[in-house]
Amino acid sequence: MKLTSPDLSRLGPRPGFARGLCTPFELRLMGVDERTTAKLVAAGELVRLRRGCLATREAAAPPQAVHARDVAARLLALRAHAWRHYCANRSWNFAYSAVSGAALHGLALWTPERRLHIIQEFTSSRGDHATDVMKTERSLAGSIVIDGLPATSVTDTVVDCLRILDFEPAMIVCESALSRGVPRNELEGAVDQAARRRGIGRARSVLSSASALSESAAETRVRLLLLALALSAGQPVQQFKVVVGGRNYRLDYAWPDILVALEIDGRLKYFGGPPTAEVLLAEREREKALTNMGWVVVRITWSDLAHPARVEAMLARAFARARRMRAA
Numbered sequence: 091m092k093l094t095s096p097d098l099s100r101l102g103p104r105p106g107f108a109r110g111l112c113t114p115f116e117l118r119l120m121g122v123d124e125r126t127t128a129k130l131v132a133a134g135e136l137v138r139l140r141r142g143c144l145a146t147r148e149a150a151a152p153p154q155a156v157h158a159r160d161v162a163a164r165l166l167a168l169r170a171h172a173w174r175h176y177c178a179n180r181s182w183n184f185a186y187s188a189v190s191g192a193a194l195h196g197l198a199l200w201t202p203e204r205r206l207h208i209i210q211e212f213t214s215s216r217g218d219h220a221t222d223v224m225k226t227e228r229s230l231a232g233s234i235v236i237d238g239l240p241a242t243s244v245t246d247t248v249v250d251c252l253r254i255l256d257f258e259p260a261m262i263v264c265e266s267a268l269s270r271g272v273p274r275n276e277l278e279g280a281v282d283q284a285a286r287r288r289g290i291g292r293a294r295s296v297l298s299s300a301s302a303l304s305e306s307a308a309e310t311r312v313r314l315l316l317l318a319l320a321l322s323a324g325q326p327v328q329q330f331k332v333v334v335g336g337r338n339y340r341l342d343y344a345w346p347d348i349l350v351a352l353e354i355d356g357r358l359k360y361f362g363g364p365p366t367a368e369v370l371l372a373e374r375e376r377e378k379a380l381t382n383m384g385w386v387v388v389r390i391t392w393s394d395l396a397h398p399a400r401v402e403a404m405l406a407r408a409f410a411r412a413r414r415m416r417a418a
Contacts, residue, residue, distance in 0.1 A: 095135045095146040096120055105238045108173045110149020113142055115177070139170035140220065164193045164204075171206055171223065172239050184210040185233040185240040187226065188254055191247035194236045198266035198307040201259035207250070209233075209242060244272055245280040252281075252296045253289030260296045262310045268302035303329045308354045309342060311395050316343065316352075319402050323348060323409050334379045341380075348412040349385045352405070353377070355392070386412045 098104070101116055117127055127144070130136040137150040150166065152159045168190055176182075185191070188207035192199055208219070209228040219225060232243045241247065244267060251263040268274060274297070281293050304310040316325060323345045330344035330351075343352040353373075377387050386408045394401055 093126075093130050093133045093135050095130070095148065096122055098146065105173075105176070107169050107238045108176075110146045111139070111170060111173045112144055112146075113174060113177050114144070117144075139167060140174065140222075142174040143170040145170065161193060161199060164190070164199070167204075168193060168206060168239070171220070175219075182240045183212075184208040184225075185230055185242050187242040187247060188224075188250040191241045192251055192263050194239060194241045195244050195247055195267075197244075197248070197270075198262050198310070199259070200262050200307040200311070201255055203255065203259075245276050246284075248272065248277055249280045249284050249293055252293035253284070253287060257292075257296065258311065258314060260292070261300060261314060262307045264296050264300040265302070265304040265310045265313075266307070268300055269305045274300075274302070301328060306354075308392060308395070312343065312352070312354055312390070315395060315398055315401060319398060319405075321402070321405060321409075323350065323405075326352065332380075334376075334383050337379070339376055339380070345409070345412075348409065348416065349383075350388065350405075350408050350412045351380060351385050352388045352390065355389060384415065386415070 096112070096117065097120075098110065098112055098116075100120055101112070114124070114127065117123075122130070127136065131138060131144070135147050136144045137147065139145050139150070145166065153162050168186060172186075185208065186194055186206070187209045189199065189201060189203050189205075190207045204222070206219075206223045207226070208223060209226045209230065211230055212227065230240075232246060233240055234243055235241070242250065248263055248267045252260045255263065264277070267277070277297055281290060281297060284290055284293070301310075301313060304313055313328065326343040326345050328343055330341045330346060332339050332341060332344070332346075341351045342354050344350065377389070380387055388404050388408045390401060390404070394404075
């Protein structure tokens with residue numbers, strides 16, 4: 091007989107964040123014993139996320155968009171931790187913070203940091219959370235609820251990320267927050283309030299040089315890469331607005347004096363899902379219109395960002411071509 095995922099709707103109403111998740115105790119309530127659970131796991135119908143929490147095959151399936159998988163995996167791990175805790179305690183005595191909070195707030199992330207981060211007002215016993223959970227003793231004042239889960243405020247979340255992450259991953263989180271409308275002065279105030287915490291000097295350094303125009307992790311990485319290169323045409327204008335054929339366009343980076351544009355591959359900008367065919371077609375049409383107007387367009391991919399010399403050479407060729415075109 092073919093094994094299928096258990097129907098979790100039989101357990102009654104559940105919080106939205108627990109969709110597709112279950113504990114071994116809940117499975118036993120449904121008549122699924124340990125042996126059957128093991129068979130379901132072996133068949134791929136259930137997936138063990140962490141001790142005391144499993145997910146159905148559908149709930150654990152990664153999204154189609156490659157660039158969305160990392161964030162999806164983080165959120166799934168976080169939801170598993172939360173559901174196991176909630177089933178045991180029926181209340182929250184902590185809030186997700188730092189990288190975990192950033193995932194809940196929907197901020198861009200690019201970091202190998204896989205641990206869960208929480209704050210709590212007291213030091214819990216060793217068994218309250220697994221070893222992959224980093225606990226910080228701090229007041230829960232100002233914490234909020236996102237999709238039923240407790241999290242630090244967006245400003246506290248960002249400042250915690252700036253304190254603990256390396257420069258580039260921290261800048262990605264910071265610029266993601268700024269581009270989504272988090273006021274810079276509120277982040278500066280949160281940094282001031284955290285003046286005695288470790289890493290606050292690093293946080294100030296990142297925030298002071300952050301741009302509010304980077305709308306994705308890729309755009310932040312490109313900006314930092316360009317700053318590190320000695321470009322013959324100087325530094326570009328970010329999010330440069332141009333009108334071509336009566337239509338308004340916004341270039342990721344541009345050198346308007348010589349009509350050179352640097353565009354980031356559209357697939358890198360849609361971390362919540364793949365770009366539609368219409369979006370990709372619009373990008374191609376935009377590039378064609380720009381070329382017809384005399385622009386030289388350089389398009390880079392995620393893999394290019396790991397090779398600064400390659401990007402520098404691509405831009406040098408574009409600058410030379412643009413100058414030849416202007417001289418003709």
